[in-house]
Amino acid sequence: MTFMGFVLALCAVASGIGVIGFRNPLYSAFSLVANLMTMAGLYALLDAHFLAVSQIVVYAGAIMVLVLFVLMLLNLKVEGGPKLGVVRATIALGAGVLILMTAVQPIFRHFEGMSAINLRENAARTVGDVASIGEQLFGRYLVQFELSSLVLLIGIVGAVMLAKRKSATLAPRDGYQGAKEV
């Protein structure tokens, strides 16, 4: 990892801890924005240029604006109730360590068989710019790409249905005939 990558990784971990650490959900949200930005930087370092830009546009732009909008709409106060108990904190930390333990071993075993030269050649060949990603998306993955647009459409319709107020149902309201009486 280069120096730049190291700095970005530190920022990512710090802002990640900020997301779960702040009591005020608004601070958590801004922390997550910082986290997503650093992730975009890491993608750029890994030569995934298209993903770096779409990360900023889709995640840090669209999704986080939606989250912040809902946070402002609900006008939430700082998380109340009792502070995090020792038991719950221990369980959470234990679960985290367990995940770490189960994941670390396979990661390191995966690379034992690969030679360093092979890996370097692979790394030099993989550049995710717009042209190569587009070639894949509209070639091998065309069906999935089109289906994903369907998923988005269903998502939008579902969100509108769920967020609609009860009073706005399709049945005409009580005082509707008023139009004729005038």
Place this chain on the structure above:
Amino acid sequence: MASMVGYLGLSLLLFVIGAIGVCIRRNAIVVFMCIEMMLNAVNLSFVTFSKLNGNLDGQIAVFFVMVIAAAEAAVGLAIILAVFRSVASVETSDAAELKW
């Protein structure tokens, strides 16, 4: 090789932070944000493996994860709004009943 292990380690660390956040936070929106962070951690390892294996399939997978995450954000926040209307709270423990 060593640098790639660094990226994978970072991905793992962020995933674990997100998982801990899902466990300990009570605000549904913060839980939701922690899930987004876990998705991002997995995306980072997708990109790293794509680089290691020398093809773009991993990056395509990340693209689709982003699409699904966008749909999930819209639906998930709408559900949180609907829950807020009926129980006037976004604390996960307040929405513990299946019927109200």
